[in-house]
Amino acid sequence: MLSSVKIEQLLTVEAHIVELSNLLIQTVEDGASIGFLPPLHPTEANEYWKDVLNTETILLVAKIDNHIVGSIQLHLNTKQNGSHRAEIAKLMTNPNYRRMGIGRQLMKQAEERAKREGRTVLVLDTREGDPSNLLYSALGYIEAGKIPYYAKSANGELHATVFYYKTLMD
Numbered sequence: 001m002l003s004s005v006k007i008e009q010l011l012t013v014e015a016h017i018v019e020l021s022n023l024l025i026q027t028v029e030d031g032a033s034i035g036f037l038p039p040l041h042p043t044e045a046n047e048y049w050k051d052v053l054n055t056e057t058i059l060l061v062a063k064i065d066n067h068i069v070g071s072i073q074l075h076l077n078t079k080q081n082g083s084h085r086a087e088i089a090k091l092m093t094n095p096n097y098r099r100m101g102i103g104r105q106l107m108k109q110a111e112e113r114a115k116r117e118g119r120t121v122l123v124l125d126t127r128e129g130d131p132s133n134l135l136y137s138a139l140g141y142i143e144a145g146k147i148p149y150y151a152k153s154a155n156g157e158l159h160a161t162v163f164y165y166k167t168l169m170d
Helices: 014-029 042-050 102-116 132-138
Strands: 005-010 057-064 067-076 085-093 121-127 142-152 158-167
Touching (some): 005 102, 014 042, 014 067, 014 085, 057 102, 067 102, 085 102, 102 121, 102 132, 121 142, 132 158
Parallel strands (some): 085 121
Antiparallel strands (some): 005 057, 067 085, 142 158
């Protein structure tokens, strides 16, 4: 099935808003720490996606049979002293398509795009203990530190977040 995964950039979200919102809702319902808590109402998900794209955000999606099954965002830093870096944000894979390498493919494509944009440092953060920690470490991201009590889960528990970085200089 991995050979049928296509990664593409979305320049607009309008035609994909339902699929993107469903992806976000399913990901949040599955417990991902991506800024939202369940239950996430479709209206809130739609509003989020309507405001995602701007000149400093690149949205990549993974498609299987022309259906969105994952996404990732690359946030380009526009500050003069930060024009060499970007942030990886909101890596999502539909729970029905996890453990198939889609997250890895999205990360690799985001890294390649960052290089094309002249970025040499990537940063990201994720909840401590989530499976994503293993993915980021396997892809060569280095743990920079943790902040305790950073993110709240649906049951009100506070969790640490782990910050990672990776240099893209050859």
